[in-house]
Amino acid sequence: MNRQLLRKSEELFYRVLMIISTVIIIIALLAIIISILVKGMPSLSWSMITQTPKGGYYFGKEGGILNAIIGSLYLSGGATLLALAVSLPLALYMNVHKLKQKNVVNSIRFFLDLLWGVPSIVYGAFGFTLMVLLGLRTSLLAGILTVTLFIIPIMVRSMDEVLKTVPKGLLESAFSLGSTRSETAFRVMLRQCIPGIITAILLAFGRAIGDAAAVLFTAGYTDYIPTSLSQPTATLPLSVFFQLSSPIPEVQNRAYASAVVLTVIVLIISIASRGFSMKYQKNKIK
Template identity: 35%
Template sequence: MSASLYRKRRAKDVIARVLAFAATVFGLFWLVWILWTTLSKGLGSLNLALFTEMTPPPGDEGGLLNAFFGSAVMSLMGILIGAPVGVLAGTFLAEYSQKTWMNRLGETVRFVNDILLSAPSIVLGLFVYTLVVAQMGHFSALAGAIALAFIVLPVVVRTTDEMLRLVPSQMREAALSLGVPQWKVIVQVLYRSSMPGIVTGILLALARISGETAPLLFTALNNQYWSSNILAPMANVPVVIFQYAMSPYENWHTLAWAGAFILTMFVLAVSIIARLVVARGRISHD
């Protein structure tokens, strides 16, 4: 190799490294700025009333108790609706769609799942609004949970599909050679091996839906008062943050920053738990 060719390749390598480093620093700068702003403004807004009082009218003091409750209910319902369907669909893609007569169906399911995965959440909210809210004639927590389930579904499908494909084929063959039915192989062998990855996918889906605002604006809307009726509008943290941040009232701005801080900490905690689940699964397999 000539010296000039080596210098050219060396120069290209240095340029690529510098550009990659600059892009990383650029992205991290804005991420750190956003997190610092949220933490500095939100941490100073925390108080006991935030967790014990309802969302207040303009000019009054209050908290976000009903919003926390509503977000927890709708997120849990979204997971309970979307996660089982996602696990079953991912199992179908990994274990059954390889058969010749199901190959075309598997490709269709995977294509639709990719569309759902990349679809804007506001589009899903409009879809559920047409499907549920318009038919019921009013907003409801149930409609909000269905919208969140549509966001959970593609994440869990993709994670389950990939985790099951990572299980060595020898484990399937060994179990099937003993005469074990395929459904038992899936439940007792494959699910046990891939459970950390599947649980991680569900947790990541939970972290994603916990901060979704657009779908809930079209489905659950908001409620200034405490409500446990899933067939009625229900308060939730993302919509409260949106409405309070856009208001001209300083006490509402304070509550919005506090809600953003709590939401950020929740997403961070769920992400850390997901990583710990993956790490524990790797250690157990080793």
């Protein structure tokens, strides 16, 4: 009888622990979002997101972070496009051309997972070495190249996860109708998976916009909106970081407001990609 009670109470004990840890995770997320909003909302104003820094901005005078917002969008947009040109063909190659050669596909997956694990600061350091080698200066272009390297594994792996789920029969019928491998890849597979692929692109875009370590060395920082690829550019994460390290309270408050802007952008991307993957569930040919 006693033993029975012990068994039951042990289970109960662990179930309570489980619920506590689940709740901890939810609370952590809420704490992050709420604390950022509470700290940042009071200093967030319209002029902050529509103006570039004016003279004396970093001493608490007027201006905004438009340079960082636009810079981040340019940088992540460019990097996402470049990465797309490498990732989409590679993901299709793995799932159409090399479908039968499991070893090849698995080795690519292994390498991609390794690359995914490499910290962005290492990409940043590598990008910097490359820049010195090529004689480039800190610029939008150098930033884009570094971030591209950093998001390629993320993009390929998430596209691969989507393409993997396509039933073999679809491929076989495309082949049996006489289409070449690349036609099957781009006209059948791509069309079948387009919502999932958009999700993958958005995911990579979100990563690119949120990363600070890779652009720290390569993109530089400036108060102006870049007009060409060879100019340095500001980015949102770095603008949060730099403003926060200022001793002046007004500037620090603006850092919190910039953090709100960044969080909102990332949340929008996250919700949009969720929407696309929901749609994907509905339209899939099974």
